[in-house]
Amino acid sequence: MADTRPTPTESVTPSTASAYLNPSYWDERFSKEEKYEWFKDYSHFRHIIQPHLTPNSSVLELGCGNSQMCDGLYKDGTTNITCIDLSHVAVNNMRNRLLSQGFKDIKVMQADMLELPFDDECFDLVIEKGTMDVLFVDSGDPWNPKPETMSKVMSTLKGVHRVLKEDGIFISITFGQPHFRRPIFNAPDFTWSVEWTTFGETFHYFVYVLKKGQRSSYEDIQPVKRFEVPTFNLLHEELESEDFTFLINVDELNS
Template identity: 45%
Template sequence: MPCLFAGCGNSALSHDLYQLGYTDITSIDYSAVCITSMRDYYGHCPGLQWAVMDAQALAFRDKSFDVVLEKGTLDSMMVEETDPWHVSQEAKTVLERVLTEVSRVLKPRGRFVSITFAQPHFRTPHYAQPAYGWSTRHVTYGSGFHYFVYVMKKGEALSPSDLALGQSLHLPPGAPTPVSQLQDAEGEDFLSAIEL
């Protein structure tokens, strides 16, 4: 099962996956220093390959990977954004380039896994674009300080609610965001909780 780790940095995740039995992992990063260091450190693992590459322009054939993984890479590309409700056109363009490339290199029924601190109402609209040809779902982890794991499956349709979230990304500036569609359902009565 060929896997791609996009924006690996100095994370041990590739090696952790290797130890779990995933023995065909290509890890990329735009930093040549980082890739050289990781290649030297994990040279004893023949199934781990390392390459200097920009996630916006992947040098792989179409449908090359069963899994593409990113952990905080998209967050780093959006680090200068000051308003998560109104992402700049430049940041939207960067994310679109990366996600288009991820979709291109994914095999049918392949999965794109994104691990991030970005909450669903901020990140799902970017993932839920019909052009990528995948469905999207997420799981929340952690207590107190949460992080989110998004899983996109190539070849499955977006749900109507996710499609609506994706369309909200293209609203004209100043248009009201359909907040009711963006909030996750909670199994709690907040009005009772705050004793109104």
């Protein structure tokens, strides 16, 4: 597998995590960086995503950046894809790259995930990979995040819930552990059920599958259903990469 990370001379890692909240940081980064995959590439999630898709599924990717996830979805037969990003640089680069490969059906647009510009119930699946984690970089106490952080998180989730069809699915791939994310996903505003799994061995990422309209009345107090997926070895260099420095609440990792 080709290395998708920038060379040391092209490093785009910010000096502080709070820089991830600055839109100008992303514009500058995407002007230098051709591609980068947070939390591994599509091949590692294909077995989780594909059971929830058909060739006619409409898919929204939040914070596409310069990821090639939409390429993989398209090659697997899902062509009704919309990618959004806050960075106009990322959007322009993504459009040019997709057109150069003949992926003319994929729509790419500049948009804010806090204010999704789409009609109600128009997507079968919404997916994000590391995008929501940006909202938590200065959240403070992980057990009691700052009000401004929660306001942004809830705006995002309410928007996702709104644009999902009645039986739509939201897939969130994240560093966020269940004891922090479950209370948010299980807020009374939402009707989705929550399933989660991990991948990795020494170190874990978390994948949440939220199914709209399938939440039971007692789910917020019952253990969340888990399902198993194959694991892979996490290389030492992965722990030293930007993905690891991006980890939110690292002190809670082994709690």
